[in-house]
Amino acid sequence: MxxxxxxxxxxxxxxxxxxxxxxxxxxxxxxxxxxxxxxxxxxxxxxxxxxxxxxxxxxxxxxxxxxxxxxxxxxxxxxxxxxxxxxxxxxxxxxxxxxxxxxxxxxxxxxxxxxxxxxxxxxxxxxxxxxxxxxxxxxxxxxxxxxxSEGKADRLATARAAIERLSVDGLTNRDIAEALNARDIRSATGKPWTAETVRKLRPQKAP
Structure with missing residues (x-):
């Protein structure tokens, strides 16, 4: 066979x-x-x-x-x-x-x-x-x-606003990633948040 x-x-x-x-x-x-x-x-x-x-x-x-x-x-x-x-x-x-x-x-x-x-x-x-x-x-x-795909801009705006709010609390990038995932705030790609993806969107501290 x-x-x-x-x-x-x-x-x-x-x-x-x-x-x-x-x-x-x-x-x-x-x-x-x-x-x-x-x-x-x-x-x-x-x-x-x-x-x-x-x-x-x-x-x-x-x-x-x-x-x-x-x-x-x-x-x-x-x-x-x-x-x-x-x-x-x-x-x-x-x-x-x-x-x-x-x-x-x-x-x-x-x-x-x-x-x-x-x-x-x-x-x-x-x-x-x-x-x-x-x-x-x-x-x-x-x-x-x-x-x-058409909702990418809205997801980024929502994520940036959430990251900015969480940054005020002095959380680390890893802490913020965990908070975003727990709150079901989606990333641009849909993949889970990581410390690195948070870092790229987090507001930079003034020198």
Missing amino acids: QKAIGFYWTLPVPWARFTTLPEDIDAAAKASRTIRYQREVIRRFAKENKLALVAEKVFLEIAPDRSSRAVFDVLKPLKALCQAEEAILLHVDFARVQGWRSMAPLADWADEHGIRVETVFPGEIVIDSQVFDPHAHFSDWRARQREW
Whole structure:
């Protein structure tokens, strides 16, 4: 029986506080609907085409709006596994839905190392009695991402005002970061506050 390896990836969503992804496949599927969708599509495809799925790997990109060469760190160990098992690498090609979320670096890597890759069409499926439509899902994501991006100036203004108030109390940058996180005052990127990000916005003391 032909062997195969499933590869599932997604983008971080800072505004939803989704910036990390468990390496365990099932845990990752619980954390991300996109990963869960890919897992189900690939598993169904493997079963229908009599492929033995010998491994599955997940990857979270480093930027919320593009694929990058950072994926090579994850693909590197898969090269030996693909070759040892003579396995096909399976992944869902979201670009075939609406020309978006292309994983071009994966294709380049596969060509360079002679890895056989098979893309699976991202069709609409039912998961736990609910329909998952990739086109609708990503259209909604882009709308919310655009709304988040347009609110950056307001988030910065709110954060600067809060930092200025807290600075009067003589708190350290680390103390202020903890206070901002506890009060759910969002940073420009959506990532948790750190002493360094507070320092960049904190009013400078007069000499």
